[in-house]
Structure formats: structure tokens, C-alpha cells
Amino acid sequence: MRIENPYDKRGTWLRGSFHNHTNNSDGWFPLETVYRMYADYDFLAISDHDKITDLDGERSIPTVFEAIEVSSREPHMLLVAPPRSILEGYSSEFSIVNYQRLADVTLDNGGICVLVHPNRYFSNYWNLEDMLQMERVTGIEVYNGDGNIEYDIAFDKWDAMLSAGRRVWGFGNDDSHVYGQEKQAWNVVLAEENSQQSILSAIRSGSFYVSTGFGFESIQTDDRQISIRLKSNKLLDRMYKYVTLFGKDGRVLHEETGRITEVTYSCMGDEGYVRVSAYIEGGYAAFSQPLFINQR
Ligand SMILES: [Zn+2]
Ligand SMILES: [Zn+2]
Incomplete structure (x- = not known):
């Protein structure tokens, strides 16, 4: 992969x-x-x-x-x-x-x-x-x-x-x-x-x-894992986040909510692509580009 x-x-x-x-x-x-x-x-x-x-x-x-x-x-x-x-x-x-x-x-x-x-x-x-x-x-x-x-x-x-x-x-x-x-x-x-x-x-x-007000610190990958670090500071870290990963046909691959600062996802190989949307309480959001997943 x-x-x-x-x-x-x-x-x-x-x-x-x-x-x-x-x-x-x-x-x-x-x-x-x-x-x-x-x-x-x-x-x-x-x-x-x-x-x-x-x-x-x-x-x-x-x-x-x-x-x-x-x-x-x-x-x-x-x-x-x-x-x-x-x-x-x-x-x-x-x-x-x-x-x-x-x-x-x-x-x-x-x-x-x-x-x-x-x-x-x-x-x-x-x-x-x-x-x-x-x-x-x-x-x-x-x-x-x-x-x-x-x-x-x-x-x-x-x-x-x-x-x-x-x-x-x-x-x-x-x-x-x-x-x-x-x-x-x-x-x-x-x-x-x-x-x-x-x-x-x-x-x-x-x-x-x-972005409409929220952001990513970084999005990193290895052979199969995607690690998303959300925009972080003392204030933001205390707030609730709603993170969703979407794949081909808009399928929801993974969701996490809570006072989180990082989300990791292990790819199966059949996602086609993975894109991330991250909302923070109040509705501000950040939307990543697709990360294309090649099966071989
Ligand atoms: Zn126009
Ligand atoms: Zn216009």
C-alpha cells in the first residue's frame, strides 16, 4: 500500500x-x-x-x-x-x-x-x-x-x-x-x-x-497509517472536536470526538482516498485534501 x-x-x-x-x-x-x-x-x-x-x-x-x-x-x-x-x-x-x-x-x-x-x-x-x-x-x-x-x-x-x-x-x-x-x-x-x-x-x-477558522498542525503518514495533528494551543486543547475521515463515495471511514489533539487511522487499502474534516465547538472547521491510497 x-x-x-x-x-x-x-x-x-x-x-x-x-x-x-x-x-x-x-x-x-x-x-x-x-x-x-x-x-x-x-x-x-x-x-x-x-x-x-x-x-x-x-x-x-x-x-x-x-x-x-x-x-x-x-x-x-x-x-x-x-x-x-x-x-x-x-x-x-x-x-x-x-x-x-x-x-x-x-x-x-x-x-x-x-x-x-x-x-x-x-x-x-x-x-x-x-x-x-x-x-x-x-x-x-x-x-x-x-x-x-x-x-x-x-x-x-x-x-x-x-x-x-x-x-x-x-x-x-x-x-x-x-x-x-x-x-x-x-x-x-x-x-x-x-x-x-x-x-x-x-x-x-x-x-x-x-479553513473556516480551525486548522491542522500537520498530517503525516507512513506505510499504512495517517496521523492528523489538529491545531493546538492551551485554549483549543480544552475544546471539543469532531473529526471525520471520508473515503470513496463519501463513505465515513472513521470518526472521533472529544477534547482530542490528534487522530490516527490505519488504512485498509480499499479507501480510494482519505480526506479529513475537523470541526471545533462553535462550528469552525478545517477540511484536508484527499490522500490517495494506492492498493499495491
Ligand atoms: Zn460566480
Ligand atoms: Zn465570484
């Missing part, structure tokens, strides 16, 4: 959101205000609808990314670090061919492609069949902070794609448009350094997790 562990590397944990709007599209605030909303983040992408917003102006955020939210009347797709040439002959019309072409141009440029808010059923959602037809994407947005929580969570579609054999990472983003939507969900990335290249490279290899 071999466990593919995307967290088995050195680095520092960096916090950021890849999906945020300004008044260059339908956000309420100019770029400078959005920078201030996220002043303590390590990185931030600005992803206006069908536009690449110029990232000028003063900011305390060390790393910022140009991005674009491809916004058809049907599904939306987030491209981070697309080449500027993507705007030549640009169309946001939804077809798998057009969306995959835009994704490919971005991926070939070293950027990333995320299928966003797949379950926002009142508008711009993804059908699972269309998601599966997108052959090359970095991941899907499993947690979107824009308002109505029930529409913005997509763990079901993530498990469906993973169970179909697709290697897609889960993202958490605010999709912020107004005050009050900032810092609902973010990505915590294990990067070698705080630079565009290190962050994108860590993302491509799945070395990050999604």
Missing part, C-alpha cells in the same frame, strides 16, 4: 483567498478597500467577472494574484494567474470546449483553474456531468463564503468527482462582494516561501487545506 500525502513536505503555512471581487465588476468597493479588508492575509487574488483587474495601489498583503472569473449565464470558472493574452478574442460563453480552452491556456501559463460555487442552484451552478467533462482542472470550490451557506457548499460534488477517479483539489474562498463577506473561508497553503510561484506550485500538488 502507498499513501500519497500532499502534506509530506517542509514549508510555512500561508493564508489566502483566490476569489474576491472589486467595483471593477459587481463588488461594492475599490481595490484599495478590498486590500484593507484582507490586510493580514499572506496572499489574495482579485477575480472580477470577465475582467483582469490591475493590481496597483498600496497594500500590505505580500503576494497578490491577477485572476478572472469566467462568468457565463451558466456555470462560473475561476482562473488564477491567467496570461493577459487570454483576453484576446475572449468569450465567457459556456461550452466545455470554450471553458477547457480558457482553463488550458491558464494551466499552461502556470496558473490554476477552479470550478466555483457548483451548488449555487439559484444561478450559475455546475451540473456534475459538465464538471466531469472538464478534463483538466485544478479543483473545485467546496466552500464559498458568499451568503447563503446551503448553496455554497459542495462536498457532495467533490466526493463524486474524486470517486470517478478525478484528481481535483478542494478550495475555500470568500467570493466577497461587500463587507461582512470577508474571511468566511480561505486556503491554508504549505509553501516553501511566500511568492506567487511557491504558492501556485503548492496548490498544484495539493499542499493546502480549506
Whole structure:
């Protein structure tokens, strides 16, 4: 058995959101205000609808990314670090061919492609069949902070794609448009350094997790065992945690609750993948990427 562990590397944990709007599209605030909303983040992408917003102006955020939210009347797709040439002959019309072409141009440029808010059923959602037809994407947005929580969570579609054999990472983003939507969900990335290249490279290899307020210290593996160390300090250690490990088809593999700081799980070999969700009293959570389990 071999466990593919995307967290088995050195680095520092960096916090950021890849999906945020300004008044260059339908956000309420100019770029400078959005920078201030996220002043303590390590990185931030600005992803206006069908536009690449110029990232000028003063900011305390060390790393910022140009991005674009491809916004058809049907599904939306987030491209981070697309080449500027993507705007030549640009169309946001939804077809798998057009969306995959835009994704490919971005991926070939070293950027990333995320299928966003797949379950926002009142508008711009993804059908699972269309998601599966997108052959090359970095991941899907499993947690979107824009308002109505029930529409913005997509763990079901993530498990469906993973169970179909697709290697897609889960993202958490605010999709912020107004005050009050900032810092609902973010990505915590294990990067070698705080630079565009290190962050994108860590993302491509799945070395990050999604947080809404809780976290992991580390996730370690040996031949068959996964050891998850939960975010720990004197205060957190006194609080109740609810940890669930999911495998193929969303099957619950293991659950532990209590004032725990660590969970270990011995793999059987038939899990397909193992992903971890950890909640702390109050509802804050951390969601790991899948660790793929190879039977031989
Ligand atoms: Zn959108
Ligand atoms: Zn958006």
C-alpha cells in the first residue's frame, strides 16, 4: 500500500483567498478597500467577472494574484494567474470546449483553474456531468463564503468527482462582494516561501487545506497509517472536536470526538482516498485534501 500525502513536505503555512471581487465588476468597493479588508492575509487574488483587474495601489498583503472569473449565464470558472493574452478574442460563453480552452491556456501559463460555487442552484451552478467533462482542472470550490451557506457548499460534488477517479483539489474562498463577506473561508497553503510561484506550485500538488477558522498542525503518514495533528494551543486543547475521515463515495471511514489533539487511522487499502474534516465547538472547521491510497 502507498499513501500519497500532499502534506509530506517542509514549508510555512500561508493564508489566502483566490476569489474576491472589486467595483471593477459587481463588488461594492475599490481595490484599495478590498486590500484593507484582507490586510493580514499572506496572499489574495482579485477575480472580477470577465475582467483582469490591475493590481496597483498600496497594500500590505505580500503576494497578490491577477485572476478572472469566467462568468457565463451558466456555470462560473475561476482562473488564477491567467496570461493577459487570454483576453484576446475572449468569450465567457459556456461550452466545455470554450471553458477547457480558457482553463488550458491558464494551466499552461502556470496558473490554476477552479470550478466555483457548483451548488449555487439559484444561478450559475455546475451540473456534475459538465464538471466531469472538464478534463483538466485544478479543483473545485467546496466552500464559498458568499451568503447563503446551503448553496455554497459542495462536498457532495467533490466526493463524486474524486470517486470517478478525478484528481481535483478542494478550495475555500470568500467570493466577497461587500463587507461582512470577508474571511468566511480561505486556503491554508504549505509553501516553501511566500511568492506567487511557491504558492501556485503548492496548490498544484495539493499542499493546502480549506479553513473556516480551525486548522491542522500537520498530517503525516507512513506505510499504512495517517496521523492528523489538529491545531493546538492551551485554549483549543480544552475544546471539543469532531473529526471525520471520508473515503470513496463519501463513505465515513472513521470518526472521533472529544477534547482530542490528534487522530490516527490505519488504512485498509480499499479507501480510494482519505480526506479529513475537523470541526471545533462553535462550528469552525478545517477540511484536508484527499490522500490517495494506492492498493499495491
Ligand atoms: Zn460566480
Ligand atoms: Zn465570484
